[in-house]
Amino acid sequence: MTGPSAGRSTSSTDRLQVRSTDSGSTAGIDLAQQLLTGLDLRATTLAVHTAQLLRDAGADRIDDRIETLRADARASGITVAQAAAAFHHAIRRDDAGHTAAVARLRDLARAGDYAYYTDIAHYMADQDPDIPPAARWSDDEQTVRTRWRTLVTDRRASLPQL
Structure with a gap:
């Protein structure tokens, strides 16, 4: 899927990875997951999972x-x-x-x-x-x-x- 939803999702996850080492990043990760619901953006979905891992690292x-x-x-x-x-x-x-x-x-x-x-x-x-x-x-x-x-x-x- 392309278009505004895909663009918002991808943009959100790009910003999310930068901030995901902060333990307070849960709200941003939750928003990215919500924006990805129903979209087939494998790389973006992996970016959210990576952000979750960065948030939970250690x-x-x-x-x-x-x-x-x-x-x-x-x-x-x-x-x-x-x-x-x-x-x-x-x-x-x-x-x-x-x-x-x-x-x-x-x-x-x-x-x-x-x-x-x-x-x-x-x-x-x-x-x-x-x-x-x-x-x-x-x-x-x-x-x-x-x-x-x-x-x-x-x-x-x-x-x-x-």
């Missing part, structure tokens, strides 16, 4: 959701869902999960598209990329690294069990 018992999202994303070639999984594993200090997420990101980005997600995943876990950075950032690399790492540390600090 919480217990979301590994099944990660696997479902990975399968759906792999079928659609959506890389950002895997980046959300890397975010979750960085928050949880799950080195094995994070390493697997980076490997999946690298596989998804083999054609060169979205290769910077592997850099971001490393920065979130306070690691150096194992290959030269794929992106030329508008700010210096340390500033970019600090911004991504701060998302993880802020989220971790907001979770009582971590």
Whole structure:
């Protein structure tokens, strides 16, 4: 389906992913789901599920959701869902999960598209990329690294069990 409903849904989910690391983003996610009802926008639906994962990253018992999202994303070639999984594993200090997420990101980005997600995943876990950075950032690399790492540390600090 195309038209105004599809445009509003897609626009809403694009903005939603940017804000989804904030634990107060539930209302925006709920609105996006409401706007998507009855539409066949697979990538946009995956974006909402990714936003939900980003919102809930670090919480217990979301590994099944990660696997479902990975399968759906792999079928659609959506890389950002895997980046959300890397975010979750960085928050949880799950080195094995994070390493697997980076490997999946690298596989998804083999054609060169979205290769910077592997850099971001490393920065979130306070690691150096194992290959030269794929992106030329508008700010210096340390500033970019600090911004991504701060998302993880802020989220971790907001979770009582971590």
